[in-house]
Each structure stands twice: as structure tokens, then as C-alpha cells.
Amino acid sequence: MKYIDLEAKNETELLEMLKAKKIELFTLNAKLKTMQLTNTSELRNAKKDIARIQTALSAVRSK
Numbered sequence: 001m002k003y004i005d006l007e008a009k010n011e012t013e014l015l016e017m018l019k020a021k022k023i024e025l026f027t028l029n030a031k032l033k034t035m036q037l038t039n040t041s042e043l044r045n046a047k048k049d050i051a052r053i054q055t056a057l058s059a060v061r062s063k
Contacts (some may be wrong), residue, residue: 001049006056014060018053021046 006014025046031037 001052003052003056006052007059009056011057011060014053014057018050018057021050021053025050 006017009017025043028037028043028046032040032043037043
């Protein structure tokens with residue numbers, strides 16, 4: 001996911017995406033703890049996506 005894709009979305013869409021990504025991060029962490037996660041780079045990508053969404057949210061709220 002790129003920041004350019006997020007710029008066109010409104011606040012409610014961004015909040016829904018943020019909630020979904022946080023749930024995904026939770027499940028990835030659970031899989032990591034139970035040794036079921038094979039691709040650990042998914043954790044890093046999920047965290048970066050959450051940060052991008054939060055940045056876009058702050059930009060939308062400041063307008």
C-alpha cells in the first residue's frame with residue numbers, strides 16, 4: 001500500500017482500513033507466538049501500513 005492510494009480516501013474509509021490492519025497485526029502476532037508464521041516480513045509490512053494510514057488520517061483531520 002502506498003500513501004498516494006490513501007490520499008483520496010475520506011476519514012471513515014481510513015478508520016475502517018485502520019481497524020482491519022490492526023486486527024491483521026493482532027492475528028500475525030498471535031501466529032508468531034504460536035510458531036505458525038512463516039513469513040515474518042508480514043509483521044513489518046502491517047506496521048508500516050498502519051503508520052501510513054495514521055499519517056493520512058492526521059492529514060485529513062487537519063484540513
